[in-house]
Amino acid sequence: MRVRFHLPDFAGRFRFNLVFAEMLKRCPQYFRDGVEIASVYGCFPPSLWNGGRMQGGYCDKEFIRTVISTFNDRGIPLRFTFTNPMIEKKHLYDVFCNMVMEMADNGLNEAIVFSPLLEDYIRQKYPNYKLTSSTCKRITDPEAMYSEVEKDYHIVVLDYDLNNKFDILEKIPDKEKCEILVNACCEPGCKRRSEHYRLIGLHQIEYAEYIRKHPNSDYTDDDFMKKHPEMKQFAKCPSVGRTVFDIQQLSTHISPDDIWNKYVPMGFSQFKIEGRTYETLNLLEHYMYYMIKPEFKDIARFTFLRQLRANGVLKFGE
Numbered sequence: 001m002r003v004r005f006h007l008p009d010f011a012g013r014f015r016f017n018l019v020f021a022e023m024l025k026r027c028p029q030y031f032r033d034g035v036e037i038a039s040v041y042g043c044f045p046p047s048l049w050n051g052g053r054m055q056g057g058y059c060d061k062e063f064i065r066t067v068i069s070t071f072n073d074r075g076i077p078l079r080f081t082f083t084n085p086m087i088e089k090k091h092l093y094d095v096f097c098n099m100v101m102e103m104a105d106n107g108l109n110e111a112i113v114f115s116p117l118l119e120d121y122i123r124q125k126y127p128n129y130k131l132t133s134s135t136c137k138r139i140t141d142p143e144a145m146y147s148e149v150e151k152d153y154h155i156v157v158l159d160y161d162l163n164n165k166f167d168i169l170e171k172i173p174d175k176e177k178c179e180i181l182v183n184a185c186c187e188p189g190c191k192r193r194s195e196h197y198r199l200i201g202l203h204q205i206e207y208a209e210y211i212r213k214h215p216n217s218d219y220t221d222d223d224f225m226k227k228h229p230e231m232k233q234f235a236k237c238p239s240v241g242r243t244v245f246d247i248q249q250l251s252t253h254i255s256p257d258d259i260w261n262k263y264v265p266m267g268f269s270q271f272k273i274e275g276r277t278y279e280t281l282n283l284l285e286h287y288m289y290y291m292i293k294p295e296f297k298d299i300a301r302f303t304f305l306r307q308l309r310a311n312g313v314l315k316f317g318e
Contacts, residue, residue, distance in 0.1 A: 001034035001173060001257065001264065002034050002036055002269050003032065003033070003034040003035050003036065003140050003243055003260070003264060003271065004036045004037075004038035004269050004271065004290060005035065005036065005037060005038060005271050005272075005273060005290070006038050006039045006040075006041055006079065006179065006271070006272040007020070007037060007039070007041070007273055007287075008040070008041060008042060008195060008268065008272070008273060008274060008275040008276045008278075008283070009041075009275070009276045010040040010041040010067055010071060010078050011042055011043065011055075011057075011059055011063075011067060012039070012042070012055070012057070012276070013040075013042075013065055013130075013276075013283070014070075014192060015311045015312070015313050016280065016283070016308065016313050017071075017307075018070060018306065018309070019304065019307045019308055019313070020037075020207070020287060021037055021071075021074060021076065021097075021304060022307070023300070023307065024037065024305055025074075027300070027303065028100075029296070029301070030292050030293060030296040030300040030303075031262070031291055031292060031293065031296075032260065032291060032292065032293055034264075035291050037074065038074050038077075038080065038270060039077045039079040039110060040071060040076060040077075040079070041057055041078070041079040041080070041081055041112065042055070042078075042079075042080075042081055043081050043082070043100075043278055044059040044063075044067070044100050045058055045059055045063050046058055046096065046207055046208040046211040046212075047080070047082070047096065047097050047208065047209035048084070048091055048093070048094045048096065048097055048099065048204060048205055048206075048209070049080075049082040049084050049087065049094065049097045049118060049199050049202050049236045050080075050081055050082065050083070050084060050132075051082070051083035051085060051136060051197060051200060051204065052081055052082035052083050052134070052136055052197065052200065052276075053081075053200065053276045053277050054055075054203050054204055054207070054277075055125075055204070055276070056219070058215075058216065061099075061103070061165055064103055064315075065103060067105050068103060068109070072106065072108050072109070075108075076111050076156070077108050077109050078104060078109045078110070078128075079109070079110040079111065079112055079132065080100070080101075080104075080109070080111045080112065080185060081112050081134075081276075082097070082112060082113055082114075082118060082122070083112050083114040083115075083134040083136045083197075084115065084118070084205065085114050085115055085194075085197055085199040085201050086198060086200055086201035086202050086205060087115040087117055087118045087201075088117075088267060089117065090115065090122045091118075091205065092118065092247075094157060094208070094214070096208070097211075098125075099130070101122070101125075101126050101188075101229050105126055105129070107128045108144070109129060109131055109294060110130040110132060110154065110195060111130075111131055111132070111133070111135060112130050112131075112132040112133075112134045112157070113131050113132065113133065114134045114136050114137055115255075119131065120251055126155060128148040128264065129304065130155075131152075131153055131154055132153060132154055132155040132156070132157060132179070133148055133151070133153045133155070133156040133157065134157055134158060135157040135158065135159055135181055135272075136194075136197050137159075137161055137298045138193060138194050139158075139242045140159050140161050140162060140202070142162075142168045143278065144189065145158065145159070145168075145172075146164065146171065146172060149172055149173055149174055149177055149178060150173060150174070153177070154177075155177060155178070155179050156178055156179065157178075157179045157180075157181060157272060158168050158179065158180055158181070159182035160180075160181045160186070160188075160252045161188060161259055163180060163181070163182075163184070163191055163252045163253075164251065164252065164254070166262075169266065170266065171269075175266060175267035175268050175269075176177055176267060176270075177270075178268060178270060178273050179256065179270035179271065180260065180263060180268055180270065180271050180272065181271075181272045181286060182254040182261040182271050182272065182290065183244070183247050183253070183273055183274055183275075183286055183290070184247070184250070184252045184253075184255075184274065185246075185247055185250075185274065186239045187237075187238060187239055187250075187254075188250055188251045188252045190239075195230075196237075199228055199230070199231050200286075202228065203221065203223075203224055203228075203231070204312055205224035205225075206224050207219055207221075209290050212224065216237050217302060222249060223236055239286055243282050243285070244282060244285040244286045253269075256289060256290050256291075259271060259290070265268050271290075273286055273287070273290060278310075280313070280314065284301070284304065284305070284308075287304075288300060288301055288304075
């Protein structure tokens with residue numbers, strides 16, 4: 001049995017995920033049967049191609065090289081979230097994104113795609129990368145989803161509005177190729193989700209272009225908010241700030257018991273945990289909830305927290 005988890009944020013959560021990978025290696029008895037780290041996904045800011053979640057900051061070449069080698073040496077792929085839906089032809093030649101692709105072009109790493117324009121560019125220029133079809137496409141029609149699975153993708157991340165619709169899931173032609181987002185925090189059936197992705201994409205482009213032109217100054221999003229006042233409504237979205245306990249009340253929620261007792265027996269083996277913008281303790285609890293055996297949660301949490309502190313990820317008063 002292989003239960004493969006895709007974990008969030010190889011850059012901002014570099015040490016967090018590294019400590020967790022080491023705990024899986026050193027303390028396998030804590031983990032549910034078959035747990036593997038299939039990839040760690042995210043981007044190196046300021047990646048203009050990034051989508052799904054706004055990612056600020058700046059990563060230099062030395063840090064990028066360190067992250068790539070650290071995870072790849074453990075056999076863990078990086079999977080780039082290049083899902084910005086607002087990509088134009090001029091953006092394909094972004095120097096930073098192409099530099100990252102060249103540095104990680106070793107046959108192990110992967111990319112998640114949304115824009116057909118960017119997908120075609122990556123296929124032609126970087127054919128060593130395995131491509132994943134993004135959940136950001138919002139493919140909720142069953143026939144369209146079945147067709148997507150049959151296309152030339154390594155993995156297709158299903159829209160999480162389909163999570164518990166077993167009559168639809170049963171008919172998927174290649175379940176091994178599908179990835180299920182188990183802890184979606186977004187409101188089920190949200191009508192504004194695609195618009196939110198569009199605004200995030202525009203915001204990411206503005207941020208990346210500003211950093212390129214003004215590398216030594218701080219970025220503020222005031223101008224973007226003035227140009228796109230509708231962005232403010234998303235700050236009030238009830239999905240923002242949902243915890244591991246809150247998401248369990250949503251109809252799209254998939255529990256650990258569901259994974260092992262329903263989805264794995266059906267033939268699914270790829271599962272995504274979202275959390276690129278979660279605060280640290282919330283993300284930690286998601287890892288405990290999904291990947292640790294219930295009887296080992298306390299000692300696993302203690303071990304993880306102690307190692308996070310030792311690595312400077314968390315600080316506690318004496």
